[in-house]
Amino acid sequence: MSKKRIATVWLDGCSGCHMSFLDMDERLVELFQQADLVYSPLVDLKEFPEEVDITLVEGAVSSEEDLHKIRLVRERTKVLVSFGDCAVTGNVPSMRNPFGANATLQRAYLENVTLHPQVPREVIPPLLERVRPVHEVVKVDVFIPGCPPSADTIYQALRDLIEDRTPDMAQLTRFGA
């Protein structure tokens, strides 16, 4: 059996899911005997590679950049996993949705700033009007709810996926877990 190519991606989330991923501790060593981590915020690679077997996506789709990234990731991934509540439901990032992107920028960059208040127009990607869960944008194959999913949950899910089984997530985790 050839080694599975695994990637992790970080969209609009707090990185807590990636922290929980690291919490697998020594089990990471075990997992990556049978797999390679080919792209991740945890490794230094700039381009999302071709032919990835499993990609875990942390975070909701909130900006033009997220949108562009997730489409590319979907194209190059066999099994796309919504990893954590932000990816699965929109979670905390989606709390701006009832108000809209503009009100959010106003509050963050104008109302609460005393020195040169201005909304950034360059470098930072423009916000989408609505934050959306990943599966509203591209097809998702596996959902791992949790804020964040526990290290045990991630380990079990990855074990199953590496060995070509579909993990039964409802047994392991829930929204807000």
Place this chain on the structure above:
Amino acid sequence: MDGPVRVKTLKIDDRDVSGREDETILQVARQNGIFIPTLCFLEGLTPIGACRLCLVEVKGVSRLLPACVTRVEEGMEVYTQTERLQKYRRMVLELLFSERNHICSVCVVNGHCELQSMAQILGMTHVSVPYRFPRLPVDASHERFVVDHNRCILCTRCVRVCDEIEGAHTWDVMGRGIDCRVITDLNQPWGESETCTTCGKCVNVCPTGALFEKGRPVSERMKRRRFLPYLTMMREERR
């Protein structure tokens, strides 16, 4: 009750069971340890069959029937866990989650919520319909309690407990369809309600974080409901 109570025999999930003629499918199922999911139902309140989670299939009936308000009948063959039912139940949950802003991770009852745990029990891991993200108010005008409409699923347990048990009828329902809301008095702020006795029953029967008590940490926001069947029982005995 006049005359002898008749006993009906029926099958639930191919098991032979029996119940009194005035009992519902849900009651008989629970007496026999057969799980049927519910959200609007609460022991001690009048069942209303609103949430549709307890829908069951009955052989020979093309419609699905809500177990909480359907009486048992002789020879009935009830199925509670068919694939069709599980699909519909998950759909009901998905619609409830998509309708308002249920952000479990930052909810005051995270870990003690019936909607959240029902999603896990029924294996609902994501919502396949688009979320609505409506803009809804939070009324914290009451000295002790808060109503957060973002988390309300319109089960009307608060309305029923306030009317049937406390006798105050502070709570009611306003509007139709997607605009439906629970209200206090004539849609006045809860803190200005003249009928509310501040008894807290509504808070304790609320299945979600829509009604909660101020000034308690999340870990202590368990809802206490054991009072309800006793209150109902005492009232019925006095009649």
